[in-house]
Amino acid sequence: MRSPASSGRMVWSAAPQLGDVWCVAFSPDGTRLAAGGRDRSVRVFDVQTGRELLALRGPTGTVMCVAFSPDGQRIAAGSWAKEVFIWDAGPQERGER
Numbered sequence: 001m002r003s004p005a006s007s008g009r010m011v012w013s014a015a016p017q018l019g020d021v022w023c024v025a026f027s028p029d030g031t032r033l034a035a036g037g038r039d040r041s042v043r044v045f046d047v048q049t050g051r052e053l054l055a056l057r058g059p060t061g062t063v064m065c066v067a068f069s070p071d072g073q074r075i076a077a078g079s080w081a082k083e084v085f086i087w088d089a090g091p092q093e094r095g096e097r
Contacts, residue, residue: 012050023065027072034075034089036063042077044089056087 020038027033032053036042042063044054061081068075068089075089 011047020062022062025066025068027068028070029072032068032072034066034068034077036066036077038062040079042066042075042085042087044075054089056085056089058085058087059083 021035022037024033024035026047031047033045033047034042035045036059040057040059040061040063042054042056043052044056045052056075056077059077059079059081060083061079063077063079066075066077073088073090074086076084076086078084
């Protein structure tokens, strides 16, 4: 049996709501996806549904890189404006920060 990852089938797309995306990262457990880009935010999505869970704000420049901590409880991002941000973003968190 082929796994869904090997099928090449698109699961969902968040492109219209994000604008220019420069970086993405899966949470360690694979249930969330963080995306950052030109809109100077990091958006966190539920991988199964595509629903936006968090909109993390703060950077004053394009978000160039994003990563989850090994336990998935924090998200770090670096921006073009030479900034680094870390947010609490455990699975129970919802909303805008």
